[in-house]
Amino acid sequence: MRSYTITEIWDIPIRINTSLLLFLPILAWLVGSGQQIELYAGFIEGFTGVGFDLARLRAGSTPWLIGIAAAVGLFVSVTVHELGHSWVALRYGLEIESITLWILGGIAALTTFPKEWDREFWIAIAGPVSSLLVAAVCYAGVLLLPGSFQVSRFVVGWLAITNVVLAGFNLLPAFPMDGGRVLRALLARSYPYGTATRIAARIGVGFAFLFAIVGVLNFQIILLLLAFFIYGAATTESKTVLLDELLDGIIVGDIMTGDPATVAASTTVEDFGTRLLRDRRPVHLVTDDDGTPVGIVTLDDLKDAPRGDHSSMTVREIMRDVPRIDATADAFDTLVQLQGMGGIDAIVERDGTLAGVLSEADYAHAMTIQRGFRSGVGG
Incomplete structure (x- = not known):
């Protein structure tokens, strides 16, 4: 309500x-x-x-x-x-x-x-x-x-x-x-x-x-x-x-994907779907013609793409404009902040330049490692 x-x-x-x-x-x-x-x-x-x-x-x-x-x-x-x-x-x-x-x-x-x-x-x-x-x-x-x-x-x-x-x-x-x-x-x-x-x-x-x-x-x-x-x-x-x-003591730079897969905003949705099958990386950084990051597109965005001619529809039409965060930001505080905005995906920058991307998969991977590490230390 x-x-x-x-x-x-x-x-x-x-x-x-x-x-x-x-x-x-x-x-x-x-x-x-x-x-x-x-x-x-x-x-x-x-x-x-x-x-x-x-x-x-x-x-x-x-x-x-x-x-x-x-x-x-x-x-x-x-x-x-x-x-x-x-x-x-x-x-x-x-x-x-x-x-x-x-x-x-x-x-x-x-x-x-x-x-x-x-x-x-x-x-x-x-x-x-x-x-x-x-x-x-x-x-x-x-x-x-x-x-x-x-x-x-x-x-x-x-x-x-x-x-x-x-x-x-x-x-x-x-x-x-x-x-x-x-x-x-x-x-x-x-x-x-x-x-x-x-x-x-x-x-x-x-x-x-x-x-x-x-x-x-x-x-x-x-x-x-x-x-x-x-x-x-x-x-x-x-x-x-x-x-x-x-996530105590962990910063965004520790868990982000530092070498994100990229896709041009002008790429057709059909071609992007084919690329996902090939590289199996669910999160892609979307770049403009000059290589400037303009957003993120994921497998979920592809699933939610409007019906129509995907051979003419471009990635720019289905991508999301996501927040930009600093690589030195606290990982947990960033998670809370992003959840408050309605999502977890973000573009990560260091000193004003691209450093990587952050997604739910990065957090899941980090927490799996931390759980395993702590159980190993305790065991």
């Missing part, structure tokens, strides 16, 4: 996902329905000691007003939660690409996560602490608002309880939720970062299965969605950390 930028705070784009836009009216209806108002009023009274006139809360369009205000308040609460993470990250000099709010909460997208355990700990814990601060402010609001402000008292009381629940739920050690990142940070005090990540990720996967079982037994769609999210995010981050370990 698409996300839309609605504002910026501290130069961080705040985005709202379509899933949340669809969920907010449902939440407003759930909170504002008559039976739910009575239920929540009981919770708030037990939490704060403040009673409510249920007849006034149920009168006319008041339930809808309560539901809308509560939904907007939750939206703001989640934003504050993510800004808590972001504020601490900014204090450490880290960059935040964006904050995205969606049906399962919010995501503060950091360009890089710190490997220092104390930095990750404080960044992770800042979100729940922010939620507890919001809860404390709302709790004080319930006590300070006059009794005639029944709707305001109810909404603020509901937000106080909701933010406490939000903080507590996020502190569950279900990596990559906040509690899972706190767990990894604490583990990283005694174990290597990769080992700490794998332990936290396994615990996160365990919680994902637990949420899935509870979600199925109780027909809770949100829990099922959360289970899928935690499972996918935990396994993905575990793999990412493994890649980082395998």
Whole structure:
């Protein structure tokens, strides 16, 4: 689903996902329905000691007003939660690409996560602490608002309880939720970062299965969605950390193809297909008539070539204009950067001149060698 930028705070784009836009009216209806108002009023009274006139809360369009205000308040609460993470990250000099709010909460997208355990700990814990601060402010609001402000008292009381629940739920050690990142940070005090990540990720996967079982037994769609999210995010981050370990200390120049096969941009697609059969090199550097590199063409590009007369269609029509990177760039950072652009292929330069090409096959080859080397050293 698409996300839309609605504002910026501290130069961080705040985005709202379509899933949340669809969920907010449902939440407003759930909170504002008559039976739910009575239920929540009981919770708030037990939490704060403040009673409510249920007849006034149920009168006319008041339930809808309560539901809308509560939904907007939750939206703001989640934003504050993510800004808590972001504020601490900014204090450490880290960059935040964006904050995205969606049906399962919010995501503060950091360009890089710190490997220092104390930095990750404080960044992770800042979100729940922010939620507890919001809860404390709302709790004080319930006590300070006059009794005639029944709707305001109810909404603020509901937000106080909701933010406490939000903080507590996020502190569950279900990596990559906040509690899972706190767990990894604490583990990283005694174990290597990769080992700490794998332990936290396994615990996160365990919680994902637990949420899935509870979600199925109780027909809770949100829990099922959360289970899928935690499972996918935990396994993905575990793999990412493994890649980082395998590529540690390696630069692009170490893994690139230094003598790439070349093909002129004016070559026909038919002739290029014949050449691929002959030299069996899936990645070719495309050059202009004067030998200047202009792009890359691969076997996949050939497969995706438009139907037509391939004897007249040229390689220029199916090639891709790819990024140019320096041979001294860190291999893992480059991989993350290229994946963010939608691909892994790139032209590699050294001191402004062509040095080679970089492709997914180069990364796969490098990681195979690193795995074999490490298993050999360990064996």
